[in-house]
Amino acid sequence: MIISDVETFIVGNPWKNWLFVKLHTKEGVYGIGEGTLNGFAKTVEAAIHELKHLFIGRSAFDVETISLKMIRDVYSDGGQIQGSALAAVETACWDIIGKASGQPLYKLLGGQCHDKLRCYANGWYRGPRTPENFYEKATVVVERGYTALKFDPFGSAWRTVEKKDFNLAIDIIAAVRDAVGPDTDILIEGHNRFSVHTALQFAEAMLPYNPTWFEAPVPPQHISSMVEVARRSPVPVACGEDYYCREQFAELLKHDAVHIIQLEPQYLGISASKQICGMVHAHNGVIAPHSAQGPLCSVVCAHLNMATPNFYLHEIFDEFNEPWEEFVLEPACKVERGYIRPPDLPGLGVDLNLEEMAKHPYHPGHYIPLFKQGWEKRERIE
Structure with a gap:
């Protein structure tokens, strides 16, 4: 070929x-x-x-x-x-x-390790940054069968946070826990926002609401900072989506501080991703690959996760995006009551719908301005 x-x-x-x-x-x-x-x-x-x-x-x-x-x-x-x-x-x-x-891709990467993949919902909280909105949207997510959901309650925060904004973030976390009950995993997204001391203050404050992880609490460039937060935080730290080579993961893993690794196949390729999964396995860790790009990324992660013994959770953004997204790939790879399986057709098992794709042209304002007030609404920047 x-x-x-x-x-x-x-x-x-x-x-x-x-x-x-x-x-x-x-x-x-x-x-x-x-x-x-x-x-x-x-x-x-x-x-x-x-x-x-x-x-x-x-x-x-x-x-x-x-x-x-x-x-x-x-x-x-x-x-x-x-x-x-x-x-x-x-x-x-x-x-x-x-x-x-x-053969389907997961068969080439080691074969089936799981009957199905448990998913966590992301992108579901589009709208105003209020406890009421997060409560309402979280209720809908669990009604659809999800047993885990992720969200960023921190607005446009960067490094430090005023007390009023700090309290609002904790109120949002409390509202989500109240909405989903005690048995649903809630995952707190930090988006690399904070200094070490601010991240640790948040970790302590969110602990009563029993989050499953605190994701990317500090910028990824200083691995020593991530390690310090991971060792001192009462909430498990998850990270890895920003790294683009094996060496960065090797440096992170050698400290044995972070054990939930969110590698990004879209920066690594499938071969390196599979190797990194093995590195994490050797460090007694689990993987929860970052899957918040486009719909094909989610399919790739599903194949990788199915073939990985130490898989933990599969990220789903697709169900909470624009309604036309389900037509971009043929056939659509859908979540059923909070679980997903990769396609069993040869290769990735899906194809691009060029006709549907042509309806949605490029625009320079299509990006997430994570440090701008109101980014949670996910509206195009004009």
Whole structure:
């Protein structure tokens, strides 16, 4: 299966432009992938085309060599942009491999480890930042069968927080716990917002509401800060979605402080993601991959999670996005009463609906402004 060409498509979802690729082979088999990166859709698209001379003409089965060429051989650290370009192409290669072998992706990654994957809902709290709104929306989520849900109650906070805003965040957490009852997992999203001392103050204050994890409480660049919070926090810390290479995970894991790892396959590619899952397994940890990009990202994570013994939770954003999203992929991969399974068709088991995608063009205002008041409404920035 010799790669002959690559096409790219940007879909203008209001909260984040999605980037998809279609990788063609001389034999006529094609694969699809995703390279979505908040605020950088056209940049990643340009990177894919600038680097295509490194993978066109190669076998789609040579995923490790293609990864080396797109990362090592360029001899530049393009970070998440370079990682997103790689992941889009490498995912499409795995799709081709699955189609050529007649097997779904999870069978190629180790086979079925779970009957089904427990999901947690994200993106469900669109609207005003009030305890009443969060209570109402959380009630709807658990009525749909979810046993876990994640949310960011912190508004536009950055590093430190005024006391009034601090108390509002805790009131929102209390409202969600009241809405969902004692047996539902609530996951608190920090979005890399805080200094170490602010993160620890929040961890102590949220403890009475029994959160399952406190996600990304401090910026990811200083691993020592993440480790300090993880060791001192009474709430388990989860992180990892920002890292784009194995070495960053190796540095984090060697401290044995964080044991819920949220790797992002869209920055790593499937091969590296599977290897990192093994690294986490060796450190007695669990994985809950970040899956808040586009709908294809969720399908990739479902395959990876199904083939990973130390899988914990699967993130779902898709059910709480624009209603037309379910038509972007054919067939749609749907959640049933809080659980999901990857498709059993060869490769990823889904295809792009180009006709539906064409209805939703790129717009530069399609991104999440996480440090702007009212970002929770997820409206396009004009």
